[in-house]
Amino acid sequence: MSSQPRCPHCRHFVYLDALTCPECEAELGYQLLTQQFYGLRDGRVIIDGETWYTCSNRGWQCNWLVREDAPTGLCFSCRLTRTQPDADDTVALEKLAKTEEAKRRLVLQLGQLGLPIVGWDVQPGGLGFDLLSSLSDGKRVIIGHANGIITIDLAESLDDRREALRVRLGEPYRTMLGHLRHEVGHYYQNVLITDDATWDRCRELFGDERESYQDAIARHYRFGAPDDWNESYLSEYATMHPWEDFAETFAHYLHITGTLKTAAAIGIHLDASVTNLRDIDVIPRESYLDQPVQPLLNDWTWMSQAFNRINRSMGLGDLYPFEHPAAVKRKFAFVHELVTRSPLTLDMQIALARPTEEASA
Numbered sequence: 001m002s003s004q005p006r007c008p009h010c011r012h013f014v015y016l017d018a019l020t021c022p023e024c025e026a027e028l029g030y031q032l033l034t035q036q037f038y039g040l041r042d043g044r045v046i047i048d049g050e051t052w053y054t055c056s057n058r059g060w061q062c063n064w065l066v067r068e069d070a071p072t073g074l075c076f077s078c079r080l081t082r083t084q085p086d087a088d089d090t091v092a093l094e095k096l097a098k099t100e101e102a103k104r105r106l107v108l109q110l111g112q113l114g115l116p117i118v119g120w121d122v123q124p125g126g127l128g129f130d131l132l133s134s135l136s137d138g139k140r141v142i143i144g145h146a147n148g149i150i151t152i153d154l155a156e157s158l159d160d161r162r163e164a165l166r167v168r169l170g171e172p173y174r175t176m177l178g179h180l181r182h183e184v185g186h187y188y189q190n191v192l193i194t195d196d197a198t199w200d201r202c203r204e205l206f207g208d209e210r211e212s213y214q215d216a217i218a219r220h221y222r223f224g225a226p227d228d229w230n231e232s233y234l235s236e237y238a239t240m241h242p243w244e245d246f247a248e249t250f251a252h253y254l255h256i257t258g259t260l261k262t263a264a265a266i267g268i269h270l271d272a273s274v275t276n277l278r279d280i281d282v283i284p285r286e287s288y289l290d291q292p293v294q295p296l297l298n299d300w301t302w303m304s305q306a307f308n309r310i311n312r313s314m315g316l317g318d319l320y321p322f323e324h325p326a327a328v329k330r331k332f333a334f335v336h337e338l339v340t341r342s343p344l345t346l347d348m349q350i351a352l353a354r355p356t357e358e359a360s361a
Helices: 090-112 159-168 176-192 196-206 213-223 242-266 293-313 326-340 346-353
Strands: 028-031 036-039 044-047 050-054 065-067 081-083 128-132 144-146 149-153
Touching (some): 028 050, 028 065, 090 128, 090 242, 144 176, 196 242, 196 326, 242 293
Parallel strands (some): 081 128
Antiparallel strands (some): 044 050, 050 065, 144 149
16 A cells, blocks of 8 residues: 555645645644545544544654544554653653654554564563653663564754764664664564574574674674675674674665655656666566565665765765675565565554454454
8 A cells, every 4th residue: 555645635745744734734644544644623533434533642743643442542653652751851752753753654664564563562572662862861771672672762863963873883874763673673583583494594694693692792892893794794783693684684674665665656767768877767666565576676776876876966975875795685585585475464464453452442
């Protein structure tokens, strides 16, 4: 299903985080099930005979809708947040709003890929988010994943802080959405790999994740990445431990499929007849779930080159400053197989996502 980022009243384009239409100023709400915007009246709208209300976090910029018989006033994305700053910590809550926006983009993409999203409030080990701020009390917040719970430091939503860390750590790319995509990769490694044969294949590609993680961290920060890391890995960070290699690959898979989907929705394609760079057109797809991995990577090779050239013409760094050697392509093929093996239908996703009291309502 394609998302429809247009105002239902005037058909003007609106970004996915819009609360109102910039053209006609209509109040808008976004429904995850149909992936469309709806006009609101008194904070609600009737869709297919059911009443939907605005999320109770709308005051903090959430524009998603909640069904009237849901057990809480929170939308599905906000319900996945297990911990957030105190209500009187308004500075941290402002940063929370930007992080929740990135999280909604993540949840929407996971749903479009047909990946199972079982919340922490539905079953032990389910997906959840602890969104904390190291600026609130000065305590360090370690970004990471454990038993389904992803911890994010809201201070990373500050551009100057995040950019300083990106430069200090030698990272070519660092965004809040990038953090979320990487950490959710840890979660899905255990969700999507369910048999010994698949784990064996995973270890052949990424290494044995049962190796000591603490020893790997100490080794990485003492000696750094191997000199030849770019022959087998996407990033220096991916060399630290097999867990990180898988999560980095999974995150980049989301970067690539998400950006190609946007390019397809906009109508961007590369016309071979107007350049001597290619012999065939490049037409991105909204979905590659029914394709082998090679068309996905081929399209991305050309599209990322185009995006990088556009960025450079503006004096900016490359949009996608990463290379895909043969070993990395094999890793992408493995992740693509996991994702496309048996994508869930929308009804199946909804059934999984509902807590017990909602399912029986």
